[in-house]
Amino acid sequence: MHIKGELTYDNLVSLQKDFLNTSDKAKKRINILTITSAGIVFVLLFLIQPSFHPVQIAINLVLTFLFALLVPVIIRHNAVRGLKRDVHSKKLGPFSLHLTEEGIDVQREYSSKHVAWKEIQRVTADDANFFLYHVNQSAIIIPRNAVKSDTELIELLSTYVGESKIETKTGASYNRKPKRAVFSVLIIALVLLVGVHYYYIKPQNDVARAVQMVDDLFVEVDGKSDSEKNDETPGKIKESTDQEQIDQTRKAIAKIDPDNGEHGGYSIAVLGLSLTVNDAQKQLDKREGNQISDGTNKDSSTESKDDPLEEQDKEDTLIEFTPNEKDVILKDNVLKNKDILEDFMKVAGENNESQIRVVKYVKSQGVIIYELKSRYDANADEGWISVDPDLSHYKPTENEVQDVFNNAPQQCGYMSKDKIEGYYKLNKCRTNWEYRLLPIPK
Template identity: 55%
Template sequence: MQGCNMEDANKKDIASEKVRDLFQDEDFKKVKEDGSGRIKDSTDQENINEASEAIEEIDISDEERETIAFVFGLRSAVLVAQNQLNERDVVPKSSKNTDSQDDQIEEDLPDYQPGENDVVLKNSELKNKEILEEFMKVAGENGKNNTSEIRVVKDEGSQGVLVYDLKSMYDKNADQSWIRVKPDVSHYRALENEVQDVFNNAPQQCGYMSKDEKEGFYKLFECRTHWEYRLLPIVNQ
């Protein structure tokens, strides 16, 4: 038991340090107090993803109030960092620039080429739908002892693509299954004043996935930030 406590404490220290490193030296305290701290100039999406992953390593299954509050505080700080990074990475507007906003976004985006087995939504068509539906049947709580994985790519036209890596996870000791979702927004640029999707801010842990014929979406359920999340529309029926 003592060994487990030491391991949990170590994971908390690692997560706290990674979150602290996102912010300027004296600003982490401000973030915890009122969210006013600023991220470092060197902070990038990879740093934020690493901090989020470290937070996910902390065990909150025992539901200790102190641990839950600690994790909530770290997640809130990561959300602040993500929002500031998104603002910093927005393509600057110029009254002298005659190029369209779409052209500016395309020039700034890194190129992304989907893999052969990626589930791709583009122009209202869904490629590799059978791979998605096979994963849906066995992943997370729908299956057991399953470790299959897929990549979902949502093509948003001139704004780029949103990428989601989904992997079915299983803990033999706890006899629990879930789906780990890692959003990647590095190939996507939000438009000015676009409402931010908090689902994409950090790795997610969802219970299962299903096809909602009534609403017309493939959905993830029991996620950290959403009870249900519309991942993809049902197309090609």
């Protein structure tokens, strides 16, 4: 049988694809690389989001399977792209094959060779070519368009090569649809799992993370003996607790929005966490001497055990408060140090240094104090205002409705001057979308 034709670059690409799909050695290498890389991806996913929750593990497994399906595709794609036209140029062009009882005589423009039938190890085919693999992983390509009759060629090969060496199907032609189906199913499963994670698991993880960060601020007393617990003060911050750690904890709590459907039902937890962090902030300020003076002698305070009646008298009697010269003071409808307030309003949320204290006199009930601190996280490029209400110098009336804003420390997005309503406002706070802090002087 004589066969004449012309080899093109597309024929070489088809040979490369066929070799990767049908060679046991190539498939073994691809499988090893796929399993190894998939294992690495699964470990990395766990390190990025450490969790033993079944949904999170399922998400990691689906992502790993998707990656495992893509690895062989990527390897084959890169192998095909690695074929260089100039390197294989001598293999391209016109050729002629003479099939005899002894073997195949191959004649090209620049070379010729003889391949005995016993050297043929296996025969495969795709839609456009026959591939006759022989020693040294070489192959003779026979384009179908150069053959008068496929049946005649197959019968000849069956006679001299043997039917056992002829593969009637190639991996590339019959496993593509099942792989696409599996890939589609995994994508759908991933979308469903991510939805479950976002609406059910993530809120729990956010709260658990915030609780852990709050716990890390304080001395651990669990697991100790009774005598050791008595030596420790429950609620005392650790020596290692610093301002950055407290700020990061506040930020974690701020991500829990009870008004959002995602975190609905966690309002009490947020309030408790905020109060606890506020206590940690006060302890840190006291330890580092960063308290804004309230006119009392910090060093003169001593611990004493008074009887309950004396303690009750102290609670009923307001401690006289003396503001600082740089405090922003509202008294008798007169606002003092307005320029300090507006200077702070311009830079709030841009640094971690700016802070002011606002003192509001409320008739005979005393004063409400707000410590406002500018906060900025360079890594996240986010800024906010930390608001710490102090009611220790204020006595509410018997029927007074409690202001939710003053119940706990706040985190507000920014401060504004609303000339229409006539107030300086704190905006996007935890408990209030906007809070009227002070009236604008007329």
